[in-house]
Amino acid sequence: MHLTLRQLNIFQAVATHSSYTRAAEELHLTQPAVSMQIKQLEDNIGLALFEQLGKSLFLTEAGEELLGYCERISQQLRDAEDVFDSMKTLSTGKLNITVASTANYFAARLLASFSQQHPDIKLSLKVTNRENLLKDLKSNGCDLAIMGKPPEELELNATVFMENPLVVVAPVNHPLCQETNIPLSRIAREPMVVREQGSGTRFSIERFFHNHGLSLIVAAEMSASEAIKQAVSAGLSLGIVSSHTIELELEANRLKVLDVENMPIIRHWYLVHRKEKKLSPIAIAFRDYLLRVAPDL
Template structure:
């Protein structure tokens, strides 16, 4: 098969946009030029790559297979570019990083600390809930993944690097804020705001509630941490959220952390990748940074704790 990289780039743009015209805009081509490239690919593959159902464009099975192969080719070329830069005594390229939504507050600062010593490295960051991140791991879409609660039924390498404390929060005027000490069961009469199914925070909390025999009959599902945080501020209920996600609200007094004896619930953030995966030079350098620069990572933990560091 005499495929060209140009054809694969055009094909990938059509896959991403689900539109010949939008792909043409992205590639600075005419729509007939895009159609021609796709038609030539279909002749090489011997099968149709796209089909219209109504007015929507869908990928055929052949297109899905070709897109996966193209992604592998582009990754290998990126890795080659990094290796050639490394041979010249410099690290250059892009780190494709996927993170659970709770980690999106920490991940950019973690990368920024890494980039202090690697000025020519860029970041491609994807954020999703736990279910979406696991799917990306299965598809090998990223260089590295940051998540908690690493799946035990998958062949994965992982490096824990930072605690992810989950705490109970309430608006300042809530009656539970007056209590000097609480038990988890003391929260049961109140409405609990929860994330959507597939969220790592929700999974961790549900398993913990079962372990502690806590039952919340009144819940309200909210599908983002930002909306969940604002709903607590608005007085719609209590929530269990990663302290990193509410650090600014805690520091400003917009939210209060409830003194629940069984909390925080600690889970560790981990850098994860499929076992046997050949890491790019940039991914190897990022992993080495996390393994070796504990002081910088601990400083990040203090910054996102929602508390002031102790005076000396």
């Protein structure tokens, strides 16, 4: 059965007025055009929808059934229109954001603040490693992503919104905590707890040491910044992490940032989406909000 909204609208007008003529006037059509559409509709369904008794037009049993469906369809279309209007005014909608695990330390606060301004928006925050974040971008699994340096092999729109300094941290009783302007060559002699191979942070650290003619001594690899902080705090060795991840540890005097020459290593945070992706109004609103508040982060 192949019905069109145009045919249903014409049928509903004829049923409402019990007249082809008045329906044609309402719809600004000719009476023959209305009659033809009703005939096509009846042929499609295989049942008569109207019966003419004298000068009066009545709905058949099939016509009564179809009118009920038309009314429900019309209501659903009005509901859809209301939803779309609400989305345009940012009073409803969904926003899916995937962030690199290190970015979670500020991303959750960002979303909470944004949600307070748009309480009816449904927010989804996925925290994952770089590999899975790239999978989300490739599969259109998120509206926006927050990550370190985006890969060149994907066609992405990427906007820098904040610096991401990498610092050397030590347990508070480490001898180097008492020194200032520590040579990088001295730090290179210390074993380090760092992120796993393949992470953007690990790549930046290794490139930084290589550019200074030094090698990185890896004591242990961790898949999350939280694990690095705990290992360093427990005295395993020094570590290199994003300064955004250690606010609580510094306040609690569990870690110390070492004063190392040529550091911190400056990376950047990017807000990313696929180039061909058409952002929803709520995604655009979040992007604008992030760029506006980023200087205060």
